[in-house]
Amino acid sequence: MIRHDFTGLWVYLSASPLLGLTLTLMAYLGAWQLHKRSGGHPLVNPVLIAVLVLVGVLWATDTTYDTYFDGAQFVHFLLGPATVALAIPLYGQIQRLRSMAIPLGVTLLCGATAAIVVAWGTGALLGASEASLISLAPKSVTTPIAMAVVEALGGLPSLTAALVIMTGIFGAMVAQGLFRLIGTRDPAVQGFAMGLAAHGIGTARAFQISSETGAFAALAMATNGLVTALITPWLLPWLSRCFA
């Protein structure tokens, strides 16, 4: 009887968006607690932990991603207004932005090209398929831009979404260690590199360091979205000939 009631309850709950939404928040808050307890260590990345917990729960309960996303879409939706809100910390850095416009522009072109060429080259040398390589090329930019670019070039947009998120998590985890290694201390430089290479997740991590770091990350994320959308279609035919 009790078992029957539980099944009925599960059927009811799994059909409503409440469960997906609550699970997302609980997984994230748990991951955030761990992150805080580690003293904000970059390797204890809250996105990575929350995603692993969620995927584990969804697999264990045989829940499809579509069912989960019915609830989680409310959190996902907030990415739009949050992206618009990045204009506010960006405005806070306007003096430095004005004085650094040319170095930032040159850095952007170098970094964006490096991200695409190195990703394609490494993947091609290790035997990844053409569809995977196309899907991989724009992985340093924010998900909606990367997916639109890949769709236009004949890749797999949903694979791109997964690779973009993995890039962001990896970039957020290793950035500070790498900066220590190469002696980068300026928060503006750190932020710009994080936003350029690891889009929104790198930017989220940069905001945890300081609001100046975050503002430069937001700038790099936005401008790299534009640059990558423009240069990828132009770079790929050349790359595919070089590594054929």
Add this chain to the structure above:
Amino acid sequence: MLNAITLLLVFQLLGEVIARGLGLPLPGPVLGMALLFLALILRGGPGKDLENTANGLLGHLSLLFVPAGAGIMLHADRLASEWLALLAALIISTLAALAISALVLTVLQRRRGRSS
């Protein structure tokens, strides 16, 4: 707070309409951010309300990537068959992009510092 959220949504909507209308390769929210940035320059900065709301929203920016991140489960098969090439490409290119942009920007700034 309601005013600020409405303002953010209005800019997102504007970005969406312009991007789709002109067929630009940019997502609406990114264009919305650029438009709000221009508006802030013209107006001379955000009000207290907008600033607080933005800080609240950005304070847990990481949370907003979790639903899309869980979508990785849809690609378990391809990731399993090509994991080495994909993972290596992802790791090496992300490290390269981080290091190259940090070094280029540092060098360019040092040059300007010296010339001015």
